[in-house]
Amino acid sequence: MTAPTSRELPQCTCPLVDSEAGSEATVVAIACGEHDACRLRAMGVYEGAQVSVIGKRHCLLVDVRGTRLALGTDLAKGITVRPQGPIAS
Amino acid sequence: MSTNAGPERQSASAPLRVAIIGNPNTGKTTLFNALTGLRQRVGNFAGVTVERVEGAFRTSDGQRIAVLDLPGSYSLSAGSPDEQIALEVLLGRDEAHWRPQVVLVVVDASHLERNLFLASQVCELGLPVVIALNQVDAAAEQGITVDVPELIHELGVPIVPTVASRGEGIEPLKQAILTAATLPAPHRRFALAPEVQGALAPLQARLEQEGFAPSAAAMESLRLLSVDRNEPHLAHIAGLAAQVAGARDALRAVGRAPEQVEAEARYAWIGGVLGRTLTRRKRDRDTFSDRLDAVALHRLGGPLLFLLVMALVFQSVFSWATPLQDAIEAAVMGIGGAVGGLLPEGDLRSLVVDGVFAGVGSVVVFLPQIAILFAFIGVLEQSGYMARAAFLMDRVMRRVGLHGKSFIPMLSGYACAVPGIMATRTIEDPKDRLATIMVVPLMSCSARLPVYTLLIGAFVPALPLIPGLDLQGATMLAMYLLGTLTALAVAAIFRKTLLRGPVRPMILELPPYRLPALRSLAVSVWQRCQLFLRRAGTVILSLSIVLWALATYPRAQVDPSLPEAAQQEQQLAHSVIGRFGRAIEPAVAPLGYDWKIGVSIVASFAAREVFVSTMGTIYGVGGEDDAALQDKLRAEVDAAGAPVYTPLIAVGLMVFYVFALMCISTVAVTVREAGGGRVSWKWAGVQFAYMLALAYGAAWLVLVVGRAMGFAG
Numbered sequence: 001m002t003a004p005t006s007r008e009l010p011q012c013t014c015p016l017v018d019s020e021a022g023s024e025a026t027v028v029a030i031a032c033g034e035h036d037a038c039r040l041r042a043m044g045v046y047e048g049a050q051v052s053v054i055g056k057r058h059c060l061l062v063d064v065r066g067t068r069l070a071l072g073t074d075l076a077k078g079i080t081v082r083p084q085g086p087i088a089s
Numbered sequence: 090m091s092t093n094a095g096p097e098r099q100s101a102s103a104p105l106r107v108a109i110i111g112n113p114n115t116g117k118t119t120l121f122n123a124l125t126g127l128r129q130r131v132g133n134f135a136g137v138t139v140e141r142v143e144g145a146f147r148t149s150d151g152q153r154i155a156v157l158d159l160p161g162s163y164s165l166s167a168g169s170p171d172e173q174i175a176l177e178v179l180l181g182r183d184e185a186h187w188r189p190q191v192v193l194v195v196v197d198a199s200h201l202e203r204n205l206f207l208a209s210q211v212c213e214l215g216l217p218v219v220i221a222l223n224q225v226d227a228a229a230e231q232g233i234t235v236d237v238p239e240l241i242h243e244l245g246v247p248i249v250p251t252v253a254s255r256g257e258g259i260e261p262l263k264q265a266i267l268t269a270a271t272l273p274a275p276h277r278r279f280a281l282a283p284e285v286q287g288a289l290a291p292l293q294a295r296l297e298q299e300g301f302a303p304s305a306a307a308m309e310s311l312r313l314l315s316v317d318r319n320e321p322h323l324a325h326i327a328g329l330a331a332q333v334a335g336a337r338d339a340l341r342a343v344g345r346a347p348e349q350v351e352a353e354a355r356y357a358w359i360g361g362v363l364g365r366t367l368t369r370r371k372r373d374r375d376t377f378s379d380r381l382d383a384v385a386l387h388r389l390g391g392p393l394l395f396l397l398v399m400a401l402v403f404q405s406v407f408s409w410a411t412p413l414q415d416a417i418e419a420a421v422m423g424i425g426g427a428v429g430g431l432l433p434e435g436d437l438r439s440l441v442v443d444g445v446f447a448g449v450g451s452v453v454v455f456l457p458q459i460a461i462l463f464a465f466i467g468v469l470e471q472s473g474y475m476a477r478a479a480f481l482m483d484r485v486m487r488r489v490g491l492h493g494k495s496f497i498p499m500l501s502g503y504a505c506a507v508p509g510i511m512a513t514r515t516i517e518d519p520k521d522r523l524a525t526i527m528v529v530p531l532m533s534c535s536a537r538l539p540v541y542t543l544l545i546g547a548f549v550p551a552l553p554l555i556p557g558l559d560l561q562g563a564t565m566l567a568m569y570l571l572g573t574l575t576a577l578a579v580a581a582i583f584r585k586t587l588l589r590g591p592v593r594p595m596i597l598e599l600p601p602y603r604l605p606a607l608r609s610l611a612v613s614v615w616q617r618c619q620l621f622l623r624r625a626g627t628v629i630l631s632l633s634i635v636l637w638a639l640a641t642y643p644r645a646q647v648d649p650s651l652p653e654a655a656q657q658e659q660q661l662a663h664s665v666i667g668r669f670g671r672a673i674e675p676a677v678a679p680l681g682y683d684w685k686i687g688v689s690i691v692a693s694f695a696a697r698e699v700f701v702s703t704m705g706t707i708y709g710v711g712g713e714d715d716a717a718l719q720d721k722l723r724a725e726v727d728a729a730g731a732p733v734y735t736p737l738i739a740v741g742l743m744v745f746y747v748f749a750l751m752c753i754s755t756v757a758v759t760v761r762e763a764g765g766g767r768v769s770w771k772w773a774g775v776q777f778a779y780m781l782a783l784a785y786g787a788a789w790l791v792l793v794v795g796r797a798m799g800f801a802g
Contacts, residue, residue: 006747014343032594034348035168035517038316041352042164044203054379055749056387058484059595065202066231068378070480072594 032078150658232370448633490584504531
C-alpha cells in the first residue's frame, strides 16, 4: 500500500508487531487503512516518530513520547519500523 | 444570528460564546467544571463528555461567558461521531448550535507534542484561541518544563498554565478568554512546501468559494488529504471528492504521499517549537503508572482485579443505595399522605395520591442507585482505570465482534441504556457502534431492578445456598447474567448478519493514573441526577397522570355493599385500561398472564419501573408499598380459584423484562443515535422488534419447560 515515496527506505525494517518488548524503534511507514493511519498520526504515531514497545499481549503496549497506547496486533502488522535497540534508560 | 461576531460583541449584554476542546485525558471536563461550577445545562443524558454540555460563568468584572464543552478529540479529522460534532461546531456548520467567538484549547503539558497537533488545527479556523496549559504540576513531576512566554511567542496565542483539578490558574484563564475575544484570530505558523501548496491551491479556492474563511479553507484542504469520510458538513459541495482526488494526484506527481502531508508538516513545525520551548530532564522509565499497570494489566492479576472492581461496583449500587432509597420512599409516602389528607375525598385526591405521588415516587427511589453508579463510572474514567478495563475486555469483546471500547457503553447500560447508547459515540466504526447500540438495552438497567425486586420478593423463597448468597440473590444474579450473556451473543449474531464486517483494530490511549478530582466528580454526578429528576418531573409525571385517568374513567356503577377491593376491581375492569387489557389478553395468555399483567406490561413502555406503579394502581395499593403489593399478588386467584401468580409465572415475567425493550426513552435515543446524528427509525425498529420477540419467546419457553418439569403455572 502506501510506502514513503519521498524518502529512501532504510536498510533494516520490520513490522512493529515483530519488534521485541523493551526495544525502541522509529516509525517508517503506516499502511493499515487510511482511517486508522489518520487516527494513529493524530495520536502521535507518525512517520518519523519514536516508539518504545513496553509489552506484547493480545495487543501491543507502546510508549510514544510518554503516551501509553494499546495497539491491536493487526494494526501493528501494518506499521513498519526501523528497530533502534533496547530502550535507553 | 451572525455566525462570526467580532470583538464588538463583548461589551453587549449577550454573553461571550466560548467552546472548549482538547485531547481526551487532558482534564478538559475538570477544567470546564472548575470554570462553570454548577451552572451547567446538559442537553440530554450523557456519559462522560460524550454530550455537548453548556455552562456559564461571570468574570470578576461581570462579563457573562457561555461555555460549550466539546467532545474530547485527538484531531479535527472527524474519525468518530464525537470529532465530527466538534469540527462542525467550530466551523459554524452545526445549525443546532451557536458558533463560538473564542476557542479554549486544553492541552496536557506532559504530552505537548500530540496535543499541539489538535491545537495547531484549531488555530487555523479563523477564531481567536486561548490555550490552557493544563496539568503543569504533573509535567513538572516528570521533569518537563515549558517556557511559557516563548511558547506564546511561537504559537501567537495567549497561554495560561493551569492545574484544573486544584483550581489553579482559573482566574487568569477567565481574563485571558476576555482578552482573546479582542485579539485577531491566529493563523498558520508554518509554510507548506511550495509543491504541496501548489497542489492544494485549487481545492482551497473551491472551499473558499463555498463560504469557508481563507484560513479555515487552508486547514480543511490539508485535512481532507489524509482520508475520505464523506463528512456531512461538506456533503453539499458538488464534485468535492473529485477535487480532493485531483489534489492527491498532484501531490503524488511531485513525489509526496498525500495522506502523510498534514502530519509531516504539523509535526515538523511542532518539533521545532518544542525544541525551543521545552526542556525535559531524563526521567525514570518506571513511573507510578507503570508499577500500577504491572498489576492492572497482568495476565492473571489484571482480570482478577477487574472482577473485583466490578463486584465492588455492583455491591455498592445494590446495597449502599438501599438505606437512601428507603429514606426517599418514606419521604415521598409521607408527603403524599400529608398532601392527600388536605384534600377532600374524591377524584382530585385520588389523582394526587394514586397518580402523582405513587407514579413519580416509584421512579424517584432510583436516584441513589443512579448517583452511585455514575459516581463509580466517573471515578473509573478519571482515575484512568476505565481504559485499562476496555483493554482487558477487548479480548472478550473481540470474540463476539465488538471493540474493547464497547465495554464502556455496556457498563453504563447497567445504570441506564440512554447514557450507554450515547457513550457509543466514542466508537469510530459505524458497524461496531451500531452493534453496540443494538445490545446495550439488554444489560439489565436500574429500571428493571424494581420489577425483579417485586417479583423475587413475592415468589422466590430466601433459601440459603452458600454463605452470603440465598436463592433470592442467586435469582437476581441470574437475571443480570442472562441479560449480559445474551447481549454478547446477540452482538455476535448482528456482526455475522446485518452488520457484517471486520472488527476495527484496537487503538486506545492508556492515560496515566490520577486521583479523581472530587469537586468535578460531584458536579458530574449532580448533572446526571438533575437530568433524571427532570425526566421524573416531566415524562413520568405526565404518564402517571394519564395512566391514573385511564384506570379511573369511565366511572363504573360499583356496588357499595361489596368490599373495597372488589369495588376497585369492578371500577378497573370498567375503565379504559381494563377494556384495553381484555382486548390484548389473548396476546399475553400463552405466557400465562392475565389482562392485568398485560396492561402493566403495555404501560411500562413509558419506563419499565412503571410496571410496579401500574400494578400498584391496579391492585389499589400505593406504588411505593412493595410488601403490601407482594401480599396482594400472592393472594390473587383467577375465576377457577387457582393462583394467578406462581413462581414459574414470576420467573417467566422476569425473563420477559430481561429482554423486552420496554422503554420509550431508549427507543428515542436509538432513533437519534443509530443514524449518526440523523433521525433513523430503521434500527430503532429492528432493536424493538428483536428484543420483543426474544422476550416473548424466552418467557414462553420458561413456561413450557417449567410446566414439563412439573412446576405449577
